[in-house]
Amino acid sequence: MVHTIFEENFRRLRERAPHVHCITNYVTANDCANILLACGAYPVMADFWEEAEEITAGCDALVINLGTLNDNRLSAMIRAGKRANALRLPVLLDPVGVGASAYRLKAAFRLLEEIDFSVIRGNLSEIKTLYKGTGSSKGVDAAQEDGGTGTNQEEACFTAKELAGKTGAVIVLTGETDIIAEKERVFYLRNGHASMCKIAGTGCMLTAVIGAFCAVFPEEPLRAAIAGAAAMGISGEIAYEKIMERKEGTASLKIHLMDSISNMEDERLKERALLTKN
């Protein structure tokens, strides 16, 4: 599988041009929309409860992101998620800052209870919080520290597998090494660059990209997760090389990352992906 997993991902995505409904925070919504277009998908951003179900029904996947959550958006998420489940459309969860408040944690558990997710993507704090049921991160973006060190990779791997078992979702735990886990098996992806933490919303964007791949591979969330994470990681590496060469900074890093995704090809993915199986 490792050998064929990188075949025909972008080609199919661009051919099918699926619609991805995002119910997401207002901080990175623009980046999520643009990265979906860069990948070859159409973003559909709508978060009002009264239209959420109908919008989802017209799309090919649903991405739920807990950033800047409030009760109105939560209500739209629940309705849209249930409808997506009924229609057998893939649903993804990005539990942004789930450990930062009791409110967000409660919302996340309600979502996990009422909706079946194909993929859950978060950093170590967020995934640990979902697994243990109590918050551990100081703030919404606090968890970079957790994921960055690599010292606690064993724990991360264990947590991801357990959460996969509990939820039935593929878990994507991003950090220095990305961990992509099902209940019984784990893949490690060693692409990306630490500087990507300096761009707001790389996590949100990755979840959206995986959503786009899920839309065209609805039965293969693992493949979608790996393809998405590899595309983001490799684009981050390319972007970092560019800003070093040109002595640029973090705003240019984001531009190059997005540019790179928009020019990404399956061949490059296959060539540069550093994927290993546990």
Place this chain on the structure above:
Amino acid sequence: MVHTIFEENFRRLRERAPHVHCITNYVTANDCANILLACGAYPVMADFWEEAEEITAGCDALVINLGTLNDNRLSAMIRAGKRANALRLPVLLDPVGVGASAYRLKAAFRLLEEIDFSVIRGNLSEIKTLYKGTGSSKGVDAAQEDGGTGTNQEEACFTAKELAGKTGAVIVLTGETDIIAEKERVFYLRNGHASMCKIAGTGCMLTAVIGAFCAVFPEEPLRAAIAGAAAMGISGEIAYEKIMERKEGTASLKIHLMDSISNMEDERLKERALLTKN
């Protein structure tokens, strides 16, 4: 008129520096604000019902955009729109994704009933939906397909003219060829590049730019629409040339587009605009 329509647009806009009130979606609000500044106008973004009328009364034009619509924002739109009508300020409508849900369609019809619009800008699906009164687009951004082919240009032209007749607004139907229609006459604008569909919010941005021109030419919505559409189209062409030359991608495309608008001059508009009258 075709000969003088490109005189003194940017010059006047930059001289007068009008205030444009946008009640708009959170996905592309930043881009709309920045493109208004790039044109020479001041963006005023405010969407709470309690202040909407007063804010509009202090501005020179109002742009209403249906992306990420909800009841709170709709209420602000209706109040602000009525006040703008009372003050004889131009009001523009961008019916983003109007065919994607019954809720949005109903909202659009309520707006059309209660407010007089100077300009309505949308893609083929959106304009068709407003004309026919039933949704046709799969998702919010689904309509690129419609506008891109050029095969149904006759239908597009007919629909635009009819909607212009029904509403009294100038209709800007964007696609491979932009159609700018009043009840009895139609202009075609062949600027722009297909790659612009890869940037989230080019439509929203165009409506904002037309709003800026309406603010300084309140009695000439047709001129404002043509100037705005030409400025965006030509900037898109310049931006596309740049990313090809430099092997960049879609994020750079947006940067170049915005840069180009900020440096646009009337002479260049006149030189490069591909405008024909039906």
Place this chain on the structure above:
Amino acid sequence: MVHTIFEENFRRLRERAPHVHCITNYVTANDCANILLACGAYPVMADFWEEAEEITAGCDALVINLGTLNDNRLSAMIRAGKRANALRLPVLLDPVGVGASAYRLKAAFRLLEEIDFSVIRGNLSEIKTLYKGTGSSKGVDAAQEDGGTGTNQEEACFTAKELAGKTGAVIVLTGETDIIAEKERVFYLRNGHASMCKIAGTGCMLTAVIGAFCAVFPEEPLRAAIAGAAAMGISGEIAYEKIMERKEGTASLKIHLMDSISNMEDERLKERALLTKN
């Protein structure tokens, strides 16, 4: 103090990597998040009343921004602000468009009454409105005119000092010359470039940056204000030089500004800052 004020600002900020909670508008939220990361801080964006206090309690500073204000966000601001005061965390106010509506003015006064601010940053209209208690700006961003001329610098200086006396906050009045005032003393900063007015949200971004410095110098709001304003001004100058050299426009200006902040060092700040004391 002028001599040591530029020592160790960025170094400490990047070492401590504080969390800055922003309750802010959706137009420039992404830019605020990215500039905080560029500085070395972690942005925490959350605006729902139910979690606002808890989020603030996990952070090192709170930035309140009145853009796209509504009652829900206002309620979060008041709760978070009070909690921050109780925890002795610095709280900053950006009174965006405070003169543009009675609603916003009333909200600002309620905030000033219930919360102690360390720093208030606005343009001349906004600061004048807060001082006089009545609106003077035509629209949200109208005040550039006020700050740009330099003819009314004496009045600006007086107003800033008086407001500082009234509120106990350091006042940062941005314009052609930035005025940074306490009750009894005033500093002038002559960095920056007029073209920065062409980027939406430079004011919001500056307030966020000052918030980051306040987070690591909670007892020195004056130092935080000067360091932040100097960093933004100098980055604006560098960015303007770049777009002139490369014949770029306003979108590139923003990219270069953000890049420059991400590469800013204390030595450069000290070297280029044009700070004088009254």
